[in-house]
Amino acid sequence: xxxxxxxxxxxxxxxxxxxxxxxxxxxxxxxxxxxxxxxxxxxxxxxxxxxxxxxxxxxxxxxxxxxxxxxxxxxxxxxxxxxxxxxxxxxxxxxxxxxxxxxxxxxxxxxxxxxxxxx
Amino acid sequence: xxxxxxxxxxxxxxxxxxxxxxxxxxxxxxxxxxxxxxxxxxxxxxxxxxxxxxxxxxxxxxxxxxxxxxxxxxxxxxxxxxxxxxxxxxxxxxxxxxxxxxxxxxx
Numbered sequence: 482x483x484x485x486x487x488x489x490x491x492x493x494x495x496x497x498x499x500x501x502x503x504x505x506x507x508x509x510x511x512x513x514x515x516x517x518x519x520x521x522x523x524x525x526x527x528x529x530x531x532x533x534x535x536x537x538x539x540x541x542x543x544x545x546x547x548x549x550x551x552x553x554x555x556x557x558x559x560x561x562x563x564x565x566x567x568x569x570x571x572x573x574x575x576x577x578x579x580x581x582x583x584x585x586x587x588x589x590x591x592x593x594x595x596x597x598x599x600x
Numbered sequence: 601x602x603x604x605x606x607x608x609x610x611x612x613x614x615x616x617x618x619x620x621x622x623x624x625x626x627x628x629x630x631x632x633x634x635x636x637x638x639x640x641x642x643x644x645x646x647x648x649x650x651x652x653x654x655x656x657x658x659x660x661x662x663x664x665x666x667x668x669x670x671x672x673x674x675x676x677x678x679x680x681x682x683x684x685x686x687x688x689x690x691x692x693x694x695x696x697x698x699x700x701x702x703x704x705x706x707x
Contacts, residue, residue: 541695543601
């Protein structure tokens with residue numbers, strides 16, 4: 482069974498950094514893309530970026546490039562979303578999801594990580 | 601970015617009704633439109649991929665159609681458990697933009 486299990490909720494202050502994890506199982510981690518999707522409270526879905534763990538090829542949404550970094554650890558089958566200099570506007574639920582191709586459907590999702598940024 | 605314009609933003613229908621949600625892309629995205637269902641407090645789940653293909657385990661009352669720039673998600677014989685928000689997404693070009701969502705209420 483394919484599973485993506487994300488790290489727990491976080492409360493951070495503006496200016497702090499954060500790394501969210503997405504641990505996968507049930508498939509060959511290196512051979513599927515992992516995408517990240519943001520959902521602000523009460524809002525719709527926003528595609529953030531995607532990474533191919535086998536060679537760490539990444540693509541970012543132009544609106545987020547430089548603000549977040551995607552990484553992947555093949556040894557632990559875990560993907561990461563790294564924020565530096567968090568802002569209140571980063572308050573959202575962040576989902577990881579698996580995709581066979583960079584532009585393909587997201588066919589299995591993590592449960593989401595709720596990040597609150599507040600002073 | 602490719603813009604995905606979804607309509608309506610919300611609808612209310614009765615059990616057994618047939619409902620349709622449309623999505624218009626700002627450029628051709630054939631074979632790269634996906635549809636997701638999201639229930640309150642839950643992660644989205646994939647319903648339809650590549651415009652028309654039903655994801656494994658999804659009830660057959662859900663179907664996708666369309667090509668070019670215009671796509672439709674249809675729910676035949678609406679059920680109470682179909683109350684959710686539905687999103688289209690294009691995977692033709694990154695970023696894989698989503699539509700704004702359609703909230704479906706089952707009366």
